[in-house]
Amino acid sequence: MKKQLFTSESVTEGHPDKLCDYISDSILDACLKQDKNSRVAVETFASQNQIVIAGQITSLAKIDVEAIARKCIQDIGFDNENTDIDYRTCKVEQNITKQSPDIALGVNIGGAGDQGIMFGFACDETKNYMPYAIDMAHKLSKKLTEVRKNKTLTWLRPDGKTQVTVEYENQKPKRIDTILISTQHTEDVSLETIRQAIKEQVIFPVAKEYIDDNTKIYINPTGRFVIGGPLGDTGLTGRKIIVDTYGGYSRHGGGAFSGKDATKVDRSASYMARHIAKSIVANGYASKCEIQLSYAIGMKEPISIYVETFGTAKIEEQEILNKIIQKFDLTPEGIIKYLDLQKPIFTQTTNYGHFGKEDLPWEKIIQL
Secondary structure, three states, X not given: OOEEEXXXXXXXXXXXXXXXXXXXXXXXXXXXXXXXXXXXXXXXXXXXXXXXXXXXEEOOOOOOHHHHHHHHHHHHOOEOOOOOOEOOOOEEEEEEEOOOHHXXXXXXXXXXXXXXXXXXXXXXXXXXXXXXXXXXXXXXHHHHHHHHHOOOOOOXXXXXXXXXXXXXXXXXXXXXXXXXXXXXXXXXXXXXXHHHHHHHHHHHHHHHHHOOOOOEEEEOOOOXXXXXXXXXXXXXXXXXXXXXXOOOOOOOOOOOOOOEOOOOHHHHHHHHHHHHHHHHHHOOOOOEEEEEEEEOEOOOOOOXXXXXXXXXXXXXXXXXXXXXXXXXXXXXXXXXXXHOOOOOOHHHOOOOOOOOOOOOHHHOOOOO
């Protein structure tokens, strides 16, 4: 009997990096609403009571970038520059140009917008084919935001993190070993109240099934978390790539997603690889599956396709690879058309993971 511990983390939408992701994806969606052929690569930086937005947009859309940014900050719930950031008073700077004509040369003929490697993963540990630790961490983060926004816990502020350590027995999740939650709060609430309420309103409703008497629970271990958001730490688009994907349980190509339109294979090919891996597991060909795709800038077809099933395959991996090659058009244009990625759907992905959400097109399961 082999026992192992594996840990993944998630963050709430008020984490400064996620604030930046949300602004970048909202700008992308605003462009796509008016022009489905928009080329967007936008980065956001947040520090103290200031937002800086930079990047490239080539689009027929007419958008108010500053208004979008302020609305995002308001939606998250940031309204106090003394503890995080205030959507009403913060400074918003812009430095946006058009897409480089050198990059456009390749993209305009249907090629990839950059070189790179992308991974997709799925396993049978959960109903949504995600690794158990990251799935549970996301559920805790989402619940933390829910009880803040519905006023169940009125002293919560937007910034927060969750972390879950799962005990595996013979490669299967058995129990939760440790839960760690750090959440921003107002100054007038006691640590005892915070810890008791988070257990009762967040942890137990979400994770009770896998908690036992030996599960360790840590809540705000420093004892105080009043200063948060961009005042507590700088935020930057694309810095939570492991939170966005599989919590470290699978490999990652290194490319971030948010703020990029689907001609950027960092995003679209990662979504496609997830779709393929999930369908392989759901069809019973393997219990775990990881797909790697690689591309060269300006070239249509992927340079390589790699299948890894970690010894769980029910058929030969070469047969799985053949099914992928026969079934899917893995050119950037083919992926965009197949997954319908010219629609303004990307703000749905920003928080609590880009995978495992059943209503997203790359989460659909098909027969292979």
